[in-house]
Amino acid sequence: SHGSRKIDILRTAVLRMLQTGETTALKPDDLCAVILFDASVRNPGITPVAVSDADGIITDVLNAEPRGRTDVYQAVAEAVKIAEGTTARFKTIMLVSDGRPQGGGAGFSPTHARFL
Numbered sequence: 001s002h003g004s005r006k007i008d009i010l011r012t013a014v015l016r017m018l019q020t021g022e023t024t025a026l027k028p029d030d031l032c033a034v035i036l037f038d039a040s041v042r043n044p045g046i047t048p049v050a051v052s053d054a055d056g057i058i059t060d061v062l063n064a065e066p067r068g069r070t071d072v073y074q075a076v077a078e079a080v081k082i083a084e085g086t087t088a089r090f091k092t093i094m095l096v097s098d099g100r101p102q103g104g105g106a107g108f109s110p111t112h113a114r115f116l
Contacts, residue, residue, distance in 0.1 A: 007066055010096050014061045017094075018054050028052035033082050034061055039069035039102075041078045048086055072101040 020028045031048035034057045035041055049057065072095065083091040 007064065011061055011064070013096060015058060018051055018058060020051055026051045031086060031088055032057065033079075035075050035078050035082070036060060036064050037071060037075035037078075038067040039071055041074050044078060046082065048082060069102045070097055070100060072097060 014034065017026065018032065020026050026032070028051055030051050032051050032054055033046050033048040035046065036043050043060070075097075076093065076095065079093045079095075083093060
């Protein structure tokens with residue numbers, strides 16, 4: 001074996017991001033959502049939840065397996081839609097991927113591009 005698989009490293013990173021405490025960036029009442037994607041978004045229309053209630057997100061991340069192509073554009077477009085649908089004052093989209101971007105980005109608008 002050549003060490004951890006990329007997906008395992010990503011799982012660890014996401015789980016650390018969802019931890020809360022005095023020295024972490026996220027607070028228990030901050031909202032979060034994880035968009036699982038490959039050639040398409042696997043969980044469209046998800047609703048952000050408080051970090052303190054992120055057990056379902058953690059389960060999704062732990063169970064996620066790579067399935068091929070990496071269409072970053074669709075994932076960012078979905079993230080923008082979710083972010084725009086919240087009343088949060090500050091919104092951050094963090095893209096974490098285990099592959100190189102693939103896909104044509106059809107329908108990827110300047111609105112989406114400003115988040116990159």
